[in-house]
Amino acid sequence: MVDTMALLPPFGRASRTTRTVEHRAVGLPTDDEVLLDAPDDLLGPALVAAGRGAYEAAAELLATTRHRALWESRDGYALRLAAFARSRPEWLEAWHAADPQDPDVLLVRAQLAVDHAWGSPARAELLRGVSPLITAAARADDRDPVPWRIALDHARGARAGHTYFGELWEAALRRAPLHYGCHVAALRYLASSWHGSHRECLDFADRAAQDAPADSLVQALPARAVLAYLNDGCGPGVPPERLAAAADRAIALSARFPAADLWPAAIRNKLTYVLVRLGRWEDALEQLRLIGPYATSYPWSRFSEDPLGRFLEVRDEVRLRTAGVHAPSGRTGHPQGGHAGRVHSGDH
Template sequence: MVDTMALLLPFGRASRTTSPSAQHPAAGLPADDEVLLDAPDDRLGPALVAAGQGSHRAAADLLAATRALGRWDHRDRYVLRLAAFARSRPEWVQTWYAAAPDDPDVLLLRAQLAVDHAWGSPARAELLRGVSPLITAAARADDRDPVPWRLALDHARGSRAGHTYFGELWEAAVRRAPLHYGCHVAALRYLASSWHGSHRECLDFADRAAQDAPADSLVQALPARAALAYLNDGCGPGVPPERLHAA
């Protein structure tokens, strides 16, 4: 397990829909608000289409399957994309929660939505304090699931939690899924120089995590992600070029 003090949102784009206010569709073509761009995989796509029609059943089945099979990386990516879709069309999530308020999958989706909402607000820290009970409810709903702990790590970053508290969350996350990519990315972001650490520390963490991961694990991508963050940042201590090339 990675050392706590060496801690240190998956790759891909959230599914997007065009604005419901778009008008004057071309003759013979569907209206803009009926078009799904950047179509995801063949499991998530139908869930998004059904959600656009107001039904939560396909999304519920999809997330329940990831939980039953322990496909935590898929679960994390699906939750992020479903939440992105629900930010503009939340009715299907509200209907789902009203029908099954103890469902671990809708609890997780509601927690992701709340974190996303708080993150985009100037009052982020204040709003995040009110999100904690939702994350806790999602974590308690299925103790095996690491995705609520990824949310907790994001929450801690947004509220500028200290290393000790973050380390406790990290240990709880990797105890459930040692190779969960989303939790590793959350930890990498926490360590980024714009928050609490440095780019050298990020690269150190990313290198160690990749060395300990199987060749087919998404965690193998962490060094490249850390190097890209450094190249896009333009601040903090310099990193030797050979480290960037190796990443």
């Protein structure tokens, strides 16, 4: 059963000093210790250098991921660097001017172009002009699956047909059969093209997870499909036991990573949201312990202008629920907190 009780309102929460003690008591960091979208030890210096207009650190970082075939890291770094370039493009422009054929600068430029088009009312028209950038990034290194993930996102935004999507999907799988980013992009395309037929989306996610090793990020794909289902009004056709099984699969994956590890933080944040919506408070508390200080904008940014604040409110709610304290009756809601439907620009 999906929980629909409200988050505790601000006036109903304990004082900051009291919360600090209570958080410590259940193994959670204090509010002040929680970071939003913290970069890792490799990305951080690259962003600092880019802030000064220097691109060399970013170029070295992405080149390393390409040479070592670290595709998941490469995908995440490309997304973060492109997001940074939206407001500070000088370093990216200098990089492209210095080496216009560099596969890594081509990748970031393709991602940036898709991000820019996505937020525009003229999305479809703008995306048509982005295709050459994605093609250039894909041709620059034929092994790299990340341009194909960008192409799958592009296909969804451009409302491409299933035949074309299928060709892109097969090309992505040939390069990296277990690349999580491509699987998420495919899931989003299917959810969009099937107009909310969440049973079919969950079927796709379950098949992919069943074919993947137990330690693959693809094991989190069914929970990602459940998140989409829960945020789409919980339409008909998905039995509760399937929702629970998807969450259980993601819990098992989360348990394979160390606690307070930055790498699985994004998956754990999404899983926590799903568990809260399913009313699985003890399981949600355990994921919050594993998250430690690493909050991520998504999924909280979909429903609030203050994703960190929303994350902290959800933590309070989970802690109080597991202690037997309930929100005041007569209020409706869930982690959306009254901002349902808001889409963060980086979460397309």
